[in-house]
Amino acid sequence: MTRTKDITAETNILNAAKRIFQKKGMDGARMQEIADEAGINKALLHYYYRSKQLLFEAVFKSAFMLLAPQLNKILNNDDSLNDKIKNFTKNYISFIIKHPYLPNFIISELNRNPEFVEKLISEKNFPTIQKFKNQVLENIENGLITPIKPEHLFINIMALNIFPFIASPLLKGFLKIDAKNYEQLMEERATEVSNFIINAIKI
Amino acid sequence: MTRTKDITAETNILNAAKRIFQKKGMDGARMQEIADEAGINKALLHYYYRSKQLLFEAVFKSAFMLLAPQLNKILNNDDSLNDKIKNFTKNYISFIIKHPYLPNFIISELNRNPEFVEKLISEKNFPTIQKFKNQVLENIENGLITPIKPEHLFINIMALNIFPFIASPLLKGFLKIDAKNYEQLMEERATEVSNFIINAIKI
């Protein structure tokens, strides 16, 4: 079965589909465009992935599975809360700089298709925040940080890290800066954001 | 020219188009669907707005102009920095609760079409953050808040306020809570977020 080509047609298609879907979304993407991007015939898409919907789901799951394990790993290791915040911020921002379309893709498509999240939850490696929650509550009990619902802290961490990438066209407009300067701002945030968060929950 | 109907056909169409476009995006929306939503014939859409693109642009501009003045007003009034943060957070969150599709719509479509932001900037009432920047710098000089680039503070305020609404399907999944509980969390944030920010920049 295995072709001697360096990459199989199947992953070639998946990669092409990733590029197109992540740029244009499910509705904006065209099967012909994906076929062109993969350098193959349109019928071959349907041979490997029966329909646009299934191809999209494969792409989406693959994209999500790139993000989720990282999130999970950091959330559930044995670092202190401070280190967690620092590592999360540093890792996440540099990861997203490498995959700039990812967060917007995931969030946009999840909004269009909220029930999709159910399918993801049952997947193993779906991030769990239980340990993080306990850690926050412990820190509060021990008087190390100011009282805050762990849920809010979690949302705040995600928001501060992810939002600037999702909203970059808008923020560039508000701040009146070009792509180059914006990118530099994003690099600053790798430390800026964790300082901000740690300050916010300091006693 | 004016029909005696309580609302003109033109605004009726615009409202229907808003609902559909904001839910499904430019690519996902269908002209027939908008016509049905407005209770009129499809050809009438083209009579008032020549094309799908133009109808979409009217909707987008109208949506953006709902948000922008509020942002502008708060950013440029004479309140203290603390009050600004508090007011912004309180007003914005309650505003978004009333228009839940808006932020995601604007951000998604701006990502799909980044050059669109140029057109918006030239529009009057496009938010300017100059006054806010000066205010932040003043506060830092006077030793009232910890040093932070105004750009970062601005991004952080936007992120903490807007992100939870954009990413709600994802966050509901991570937090394992239902829509009702999530909504309650959002209401808490009206005060939670400003406390968080003010704490973060306290000396």
Add this chain to the structure above:
DNA sequence: ATTTAGTTTAACCAAATGGTTAACAAATGT
């Protein structure tokens, strides 16, 4: 060499889609 199974393509198809047309109805002006 022939079969067999998997892979790839060109050609095709039905449905959907944005947009147009021509006729009709309702106001409006004279």
Add this chain to the structure above:
DNA sequence: ACATTTGTTAACCATTTGGTTAAACTAAAT
């Protein structure tokens, strides 16, 4: 009263789109 402009519709059209089919090609198995 009548003509003219404005508003509205049903029917239509060209193109695009996701998907199918049947045939051709490839490489291993017999």
